[in-house]
């Protein structure tokens with residue numbers, strides 16, 4: 183039995199990054215738990231669907247403006263930060279998104295007496311040793327939020343491998359590529375991942391909200407087994423029931439491809455992504471016991487959404503998909 187946080191129905195939670203893939207799954211579950219939610223978004227007109235959930239207020243605020251952030255957090259007891267980017271662009275950088283923003287979030291939490299912060303990081307994030315700017319910036323942000331425990335903020339961070347589930351950016355992206363390209367040149371085919379189900383990630387966040395013992399912890403989150411990138415792309419092709427020639431590129435060609443694809447529409451691959459894939463995205467330990475679940479295999483979920491054109495599947499109850507309860 184764990185030491186409980188305040189009842190979920192009494193929680194008032196500010197969520198940053200609610201409009202993204204993980205955010206939508208998490209908000210869906212938090213609504214079911216009866217929490218009062220304030221979703222801080224930058225383009226409310228693009229996310230009108232978020233306003234239909236009961237107990238949810240959508241607030242238009244510039245999270246990078248410290249004063250706006252403080253105003254947005256007023257009255258919340260908990261903040262969840264899911265904001266992250268995989269690639270820099272003309273408008274934003276890893277430094278602004280993964281380092282400066284967590285610092286501002288901590289300051290706003292302290293100013294508004296927010297006592298609990300759940301922070302999304304990434305597996306292999308490391309301020310000093312991360313092989314890519316993405317992973318180093320994620321590591322710095324993680325260290326910044328945990329340092330705030332000295333100011334009375336109870337912080338838990340989550341470090342997932344690649345996350346899969348309805349609406350994901352991983353299998354869905356490869357599915358699009360596989361549907362249109364008869365031959366698929368694949369950079370970093372031997373890069374390793376242990377994909378973790380978004381429902382399991384959501385479960386970890388919800389458990390952390392309930393269990394005080396999770397404060398101060400950093401949790402690596404992985405699925406039950408590791409695969410090479412080539413195995414995952416071949417698996418996606420099998421699910422889609424299409425035959426494709428997948429050509430794994432060697433290291434020099436992978437680097438060259440990353441250099442070229444950074445300029446392609448949608449930025450499918452960048453030199454920094456290439457560097458991130460130089461370390462295995464696999465956990466050293468089992469799924470943390472505190473969450474009380476066995477992680478879900480890709481085979482139990484991916485076929486339910488990948489070969490459907492209808493992405494409304496993204497709103498399914500994660501426990502039903504995973505065969506829980």
Ligand SMILES: NC(=O)c1ccc[n+]([C@@H]2O[C@H](COP(=O)([O-])OP(=O)(O)OC[C@H]3O[C@@H](n4cnc5c(N)ncnc54)[C@H](OP(=O)(O)O)[C@@H]3O)[C@@H](O)[C@H]2O)c1
Nearest residue numbers: 199200201202203204205264265266274302304343344345
């Ligand atoms: N998905 C994965 O496989 C994976 C793996 C490891 C870690 N993570 C981490 O998990 C978190 C959520 O990932 P996700 O897959 O849900 O990402 P996502 O779908 O791209 O969502 C990102 C969210 O962050 C917001 N955002 C991005 N840049 C912003 C900025 N400069 N200012 C304000 N808001 C901004 C987006 O808002 P808009 O809707 O307005 O764009 C969106 O709500 C991220 O921190 C990510 O690094 C994800």
